[in-house]
Amino acid sequence: MSGDIQPDSHANGHLNGSSERPAPLTVAGVAQRLGVAASTLRTWDRRYGLGPSAHVAGSHRKYSPDDVARLERMRELTLQGVAPADAARAAVAFDPAHPEASPAPSQLVRERAPVERLLVDPLSLAAAAVEPDPRRVKRMVEQEVEDRGVVRAWTGVAGPALEMLAQREKTDLPGVEPESVLRAAFLTAVRDAAVRDDAAHRRADLVLLCADESQRLQAHVVGGGLAEVGVQARVLRAEVVQDPSQVLDVVDRRRAGVLAVFGAVPGAEDLVTAASERGDVAIFLVGDAAPSLWLPHVHRVRTLSAAVEEMAAAISTHV
CATH class of the missing domain: 3.40.50.280 (Cobalamin-binding domain)
Known part of the structure; x- marks a missing residue:
């Protein structure tokens, strides 16, 4: 019927003909709405700036309807196979009030060299530390922290790798201490994450x-x-x-x-x-x-x- 109020097809929460806006959502609420983990939302916030902007007295920041619209745009593009970094740039530039005027992801793609994905598991990480190959250890640790977060990167890979190193025969070359190589790489990744997130x-x-x-x-x-x-x-x-x-x-x-x-x-x-x-x-x-x-x-x-x-x-x- 022409008199019915139909929900807007976009995720900004507006109703056609109404100025009311829904209450801001928590991380858990948005995660449930998008069908992603809360940790994924925190990663998008930390890495791409797609975080909550609404401020509620006595509470954490919450996601406004426009924040949710941009996150749904991010989710839509990644499901279509768009690289996360490119999808994020398109989502940040997305205007929920004028979606037709928002740039397409292809307009925002930056020229960059492809980054090799490394195979990361405790044995491979321990072997790189023993070699020693500090640069490779650093890349492996950074990749895991970016993908899984600090705690899971530690409990799933770096911690077990250090246990392997502790159990091996200790016949290192002078000046080579594999455990120190791995610890230093992990502490650097933790520091970088903490400095970045403290600022945000x-x-x-x-x-x-x-x-x-x-x-x-x-x-x-x-x-x-x-x-x-x-x-x-x-x-x-x-x-x-x-x-x-x-x-x-x-x-x-x-x-x-x-x-x-x-x-x-x-x-x-x-x-x-x-x-x-x-x-x-x-x-x-x-x-x-x-x-x-x-x-x-x-x-x-x-x-x-x-x-x-x-x-x-x-x-x-x-x-």
């Missing part, structure tokens, strides 16, 4: 990560994973961790909402007890080697992925 999602509050020497790399991995979901993190130096008063001073100066302890950090029990008594910071004990303490505001997590998820949730409620 800068918050006043953050997570402090305390680790003993055997767990420091895992603490950096969690810090990188937190950066990918928009939460700042800092890894405390070992000498600071041994003095609970210094750590709590950093908590105050940084306005930290979460304090995490990895492994058997010297002085960890005193630190956790003192932080628990304060009552203004959530405390996480990460891994089996962390102290067995059952106190108010203290949480235990076993895996790095769970640590990222639960710390991010805790920081979102921190005032």
Whole structure:
């Protein structure tokens, strides 16, 4: 019927003849609508700038109808086989109010040399580190972090590769230490992700990560994973961790909402007890080697992925 109001075929949420706009959507809501993982949306935000723009008081940023329209354009183009980088440029340039005037992907394609995709698995990565081929190790690690995110790249590839290296016969050439080559490459990838994402999602509050020497790399991995979901993190130096008063001073100066302890950090029990008594910071004990303490505001997590998820949730409620 001519008098019926028909939904707009585009995803900007407008109704023809109506000025009302739907409420902004969360990451989970948009992920369900598009049929993609929430981690994919965070990657598109981090890598291409296709993120949420609506600001709601007392909440995280949410996706406006125009944001969703651009994401649906991105999804449509990638399903058609358009390269993600080219699809993203077309999606960023897409105008939901005037879709017919938006440039086609072919108009935005940049000339660039093809990038070789590398086969990445723990054995191949360990072999490249033993060779040693630092440039190849770096490329393999960067590719995995880009494809899978910091935590999954660590747990699925880099961590197992380091375990392989630890079990091999140690007869290295002078000046060659494969474990150091791999650690350096992974730390560089984590740093690049954290610096990029800190700039895109800068918050006043953050997570402090305390680790003993055997767990420091895992603490950096969690810090990188937190950066990918928009939460700042800092890894405390070992000498600071041994003095609970210094750590709590950093908590105050940084306005930290979460304090995490990895492994058997010297002085960890005193630190956790003192932080628990304060009552203004959530405390996480990460891994089996962390102290067995059952106190108010203290949480235990076993895996790095769970640590990222639960710390991010805790920081979102921190005032």
